[in-house]
Amino acid sequence: MLPGCTPWPAPIAAGYRREGLWLGESLGDLLKTWAGEHGTRTALVKGELRLSYRDLDARVDRMAAGFLSRGIGPGDRVVLQLPNVPEFVIVAFALFRIGAKPVFSLASHRANEIRHLLELSGAVAYVVPGTYRGFDHVALARDMLAESPALRLIFTLGAAGPDPAVVPLAEVDAEPAPLPPADPSDVAFFLLSGGTTALPKLIPRTHDDYAYQLRAVAEVCGLTAADVYLAALPVEFNFTWGCPGVLGTLSTGGRVVLADDPTPDDCFTAIERERVTFTSVVPTVAQLWLEAMEWGPADLSSLRTIQIGGARLQPELAARIEPELGCRLQQVFGMAEGLLSMTRDDDDPQAVVHTQGRPISPADEVRIVDENGDDVPAGVAGELLTRGPYTLRGYYRAEEHNRRAFTGDGFYRTGDVASLTPEGRLVIEGRLKDVIIRGGDKISAGEVEGHLLAHPHVARAAVVPVPDDFLGERIYAFLVAPESGAAGERPGLPELKQALHQRGLAEFKLPDRVEYVAGFPLTPLGKVDKKVLAAAARDRSAPRDWAEKG
Ligand code: AMP
Numbered sequence: 435m436l437p438g439c440t441p442w443p444a445p446i447a448a449g450y451r452r453e454g455l456w457l458g459e460s461l462g463d464l465l466k467t468w469a470g471e472h473g474t475r476t477a478l479v480k481g482e483l484r485l486s487y488r489d490l491d492a493r494v495d496r497m498a499a500g501f502l503s504r505g506i507g508p509g510d511r512v513v514l515q516l517p518n519v520p521e522f523v524i525v526a527f528a529l530f531r532i533g534a535k536p537v538f539s540l541a542s543h544r545a546n547e548i549r550h551l552l553e554l555s556g557a558v559a560y561v562v563p564g565t566y567r568g569f570d571h572v573a574l575a576r577d578m579l580a581e582s583p584a585l586r587l588i589f590t591l592g593a594a595g596p597d598p599a600v601v602p603l604a605e606v607d608a609e610p611a612p613l614p615p616a617d618p619s620d621v622a623f624f625l626l627s628g629g630t631t632a633l634p635k636l637i638p639r640t641h642d643d644y645a646y647q648l649r650a651v652a653e654v655c656g657l658t659a660a661d662v663y664l665a666a667l668p669v670e671f672n673f674t675w676g677c678p679g680v681l682g683t684l685s686t687g688g689r690v691v692l693a694d695d696p697t698p699d700d701c702f703t704a705i706e707r708e709r710v711t712f713t714s715v716v717p718t719v720a721q722l723w724l725e726a727m728e729w730g731p732a733d734l735s736s737l738r739t740i741q742i743g744g745a746r747l748q749p750e751l752a753a754r755i756e757p758e759l760g761c762r763l764q765q766v767f768g769m770a771e772g773l774l775s776m777t778r779d780d781d782d783p784q785a786v787v788h789t790q791g792r793p794i795s796p797a798d799e800v801r802i803v804d805e806n807g808d809d810v811p812a813g814v815a816g817e818l819l820t821r822g823p824y825t826l827r828g829y830y831r832a833e834e835h836n837r838r839a840f841t842g843d844g845f846y847r848t849g850d851v852a853s854l855t856p857e858g859r860l861v862i863e864g865r866l867k868d869v870i871i872r873g874g875d876k877i878s879a880g881e882v883e884g885h886l887l888a889h890p891h892v893a894r895a896a897v898v899p900v901p902d903d904f905l906g907e908r909i910y911a912f913l914v915a916p917e918s919g920a921a922g923e924r925p926g927l928p929e930l931k932q933a934l935h936q937r938g939l940a941e942f943k944l945p946d947r948v949e950y951v952a953g954f955p956l957t958p959l960g961k962v963d964k965k966v967l968a969a970a971a972r973d974r975s976a977p978r979d980w981a982e983k984g
Pocket residue numbers: 626627628672742743744745746747765766767768769770771790848850862865871876
């Protein structure tokens with residue numbers, strides 16, 4: 435296994451193999467199997483472009499050879515930042531086949547995040563879309579070439595530039611040659627953590643564990659070759675990539691339709707045109723779709739299931755899905771780290787509206803514990819811990835963090851607060867981790883605080899979530915100005931957003947509101963009391979007479 439990753443303990447891995455959960459398959463080989471089974475069927479659709487399984491497989495082979503000929507090889511890390519285009523899938527599989535490890539960056543990431551991902555992964559290459567939504571990714575990539583010692587090559591969806599290090603993806607093409615076999619127990623790719631620390635950590639996903647996840651989730655969802663999956667959210671999300679998402683659909687011979695974005699405009703057209711049967715969205719998007727149906731009904735009759743997850747789904751919204759969209763709701767609670775929990779088609783309607791269902795695998799181990807780490811009875815909320823055949827055992831190159839994020843016996847501390855119903859269904863009640871979930875995007879409070887503190891007129895910063903009808907939560911920043919600062923030197927929201935933007939912070943992490951206070955409330959242990967701050971953010975008329983001064 436790639437150095438810096440934590441393998442499953444050998445006896446446990448042997449058990450997963452013995453039980454037939456891990457079949458020793460690599461993702462690159464799996465695509466070849468699927469192409470053998472479903473050759474001329476359509477695998478991928480983007481606008482007018484349609485790729486059959488056979489075409490997809492052939493393009494992956496040629497690109498794999500092209501990467502090898504350019505010196506990308508087994509074990510190399512490659513930051514992959516593309517929107518929902520077929521090339522995302524082709525590049526990912528080409529890298530799987532040569533044993534290189536894509537690091538799935540979000541299309542919305544900017545200098546701040548990319549710099550970190552390149553540094554942490556030691557990537558030798560970076561794949562970008564050219565100019566996308568007005569942002570010149572090649573220019574950013576060139577800056578990174580100068581900064582990042584390991585980075586050698588930029589691959590772009592756009593045209594060649596004067597710089598020989600910038601190579602159009604279209605030129606990554608060579609006659610396929612035999613490839614060294616991939617090790618199924620090794621890392622296939624890296625997903626990003628939702629971020630409890632200032633910057634995202636890398637989640638190693640192995641061929642074995644992800645192939646199992648795909649099989650298990652496709653079975654839970656009853657996916658068949660007749661299914662058409664709409665990738666409405668970004669493909670680099672675990673939810674869209676493999677729950678069952680793009681890969682789960684390909685594994686059953688179905689068709690994957692890539693949408694540009696999750697707006698009703700784009701998605702409803704795609705659903706009608708391609709007769710989409712299955713899709714996955716975050717609650718904010720579901721709400722937009724419901725609103726759009728009120729304005730002018732669309733023909734969503736082909737849709738059998740809509741998965742909603744990534745953030746808390748209010749029961750009131752959940753109850754509207756089936757009657758108003760005319761398809762089944764499947765609640766999904768999951769994480770890029772592994773564990774997936776879903777409601778099932780045969781669950782009673784109350785369970786579908788009010789719970790996040792059951793783990794997808796009988797081998798998923800779930801514990802709900804109190805502050806002392808002791809298990810609590812059904813119905814009582816506590817921290818959710820989990821381990822299993824597709825849940826990581828450690829973040830990449832994060833030894834110190836791993837000591838806190840996992841128990842001694844390998845359970846991952848999710849930072850989510852949950853309870854179990856007597857029937858064993860999960861109900862997500864809240865969260866211990868210092869994260870804001872804004873429309874499904876995960877934002878680490880600590881990261882935003884760090885950037886705010888870099889402003890000369892900010893002495894202290896504490897960022898908390900504030901509830902929002904549409905986005906679920908927004909980002910609320912409490913600030914303390916320096917004592918020496920003159921009155922009038924308190925930058926307002928637009929100025930702070932501009933400053934953070936210039937520091938290269940992705941747009942979705944910018945605060946929605948700021949408020950200056952004289953000092954922060956403290957817990958008895960002397961830490962900033964974020965519960966009190968979050969309550970104050972909710973109630974702007976509450977007093978702010980906290981004792982502690984900056
Ligand atoms: P990510 O790895 O980015 O998908 O984020 C995983 C986190 O999103 C979980 O640990 C939860 O905090 C949150 N999450 C995912 N699904 C749900 C859900 N259905 N309800 C509430 N929170 C969720």
